[in-house]
Amino acid sequence: MFDDRSPIYRQIAEQIKQAILTGDLQEEEQVMSTNQYAAFYRINPATAAKAFQELVDEGLLYKRRGIGMFVSPGARERLRSQRRERFFADVVEPMVAEARAIGIPLREVIQWLEQREGEEER
C-alpha cells in the first residue's frame, strides 16, 4: 500500500483524503478542479483526473454535472473507519518491528504509552 514513491495521482488522492479527514475539506464542499490541480502540480490533467476518478470510485467524491466535484456526505466517517481498521497493521506493526530491531522491549513501549495516557488524562 505505501510505496516510497507512489504514483502522483495516488499522492493527490491521498492528499484529498487527508484534507477530508482533518476537516479542511467539508462534506458537500467543492473540490478544486482537475485543471487547477494539473496547473498547481504541473501534471497532465488526465493524471489529475485519475486521482479524482479513484475518489469517486471509493464514494468519497461525487460529480455534479457541469459544476464540478464535491465531497460526498459521510466521506469523513468512511475514511475514519477505514483508517481505524488499518491502524494496527499500518502504524503499530511497523513500530513494533522497529522496536525489536533496535532492542527496545515492548514492555518499555507499553510503559511509555501508559505514561502518555496518564498525561492526557490529567
Place this chain on the structure above:
Amino acid sequence: MIERIDIDHLTLRYGDVTALDELSLSMVGGKIYGLLGRNGSGKTSLLSVLASFRKPTSGDVRINGQPVFENQAITSQIAFIRESGDTVEDTEKVESAMRYAAYLRPNWDAEYAARLLERFEVSTKARIGSLSRGKRSALGIVLGLAARAPLTIFDETYLGMDAPSRYAFYDELLNDFMEHPRTFIISTHLIEEVSRLFENVVIIDRGRLVVQDDVETLLSRGNAVTGPADVVDQFVNGYGFTVIGTRQLGRTKSAMVYGQLDPEKRAEARAAGLDLEPLALQDLFVHLTEPRGDQS
C-alpha cells in the same frame, strides 16, 4: 481537429543509414505525447516525416486517415518546431517572424504571442541571428504555442534555456493545452522534468518502437525488487518477469523488472522480505533502450 495519427510500417533511409525501420504506432488526438529515444534513435526523423518535412522511403503516415506527405490541408494544421525554433532568416527581426506566423497560421493568437515574448524576455526588435541559443528556443516556443495548431510538435525545443525558462514553458504548455485542447508531441532528453506533463509516452530505439503506453501504466509496470540475491532471483524468475537491469551490492540484489505487479504478488514479495520501489520514467527509459548488443 486531429482525430488520430496512424504510422504504418514507416521506413526512412538516408543512403545506407536506416533511420526508421518499419515503425508502426497510433495516436489519438487531444493529448500530450512524449517521444523519448536516445541520440540517433530516429526521433527527429519520425517527427520530420510526421510533419511532412520528409518523404518516407516506404510505409505511410496518415492523419485523420489522410496521407500527410504534400497534403496542404493536413500540413497547414501542423506546427513543427525544431531544436532552436528555426523559422525565418537570421537577419530578420523577431517582429517580422511574428508577422510571418500571423500570415501563415490560421489560428495565430498575436496577443498571446506578445505575452509569451514578454514572459520569455525576447525583444521584438532583436534580430533573430543575434539571439542567444536560449532566447532562440524561447522564440520557437512562442511560435509553436501561439500558432494554436491542431498538432504542435516540439522537437527538443529547450536547448540553451535555463531552468526557470523551461518551467515557464511547461506552465504555458499545460495552461494553453487546458484552455485550447489539441495534440502535442514533445521529444525530449529531460525526461524527469517533463514526464508528468505527458499523458502517453512513445519510446523508440534504432528506428523501432520499444514501447508506447500511458505514463501511469508505464510507471506501474516498472519496479525495482530489492533484497537478498537468492530471494530476489526466486521471486523474479518464479513469475517470469522481464528483467531490464540488475545491480548488486554485497548480498543485496536489486532487479529492475518490467511487468504488471498485482496486489497478490506485491504482498508475496513483501512477505518474503523484498522491497518494491517503482522505477522513475528516466530509469525505465535507460534500461529499455540500453545497448544490449542484440535487439531482443
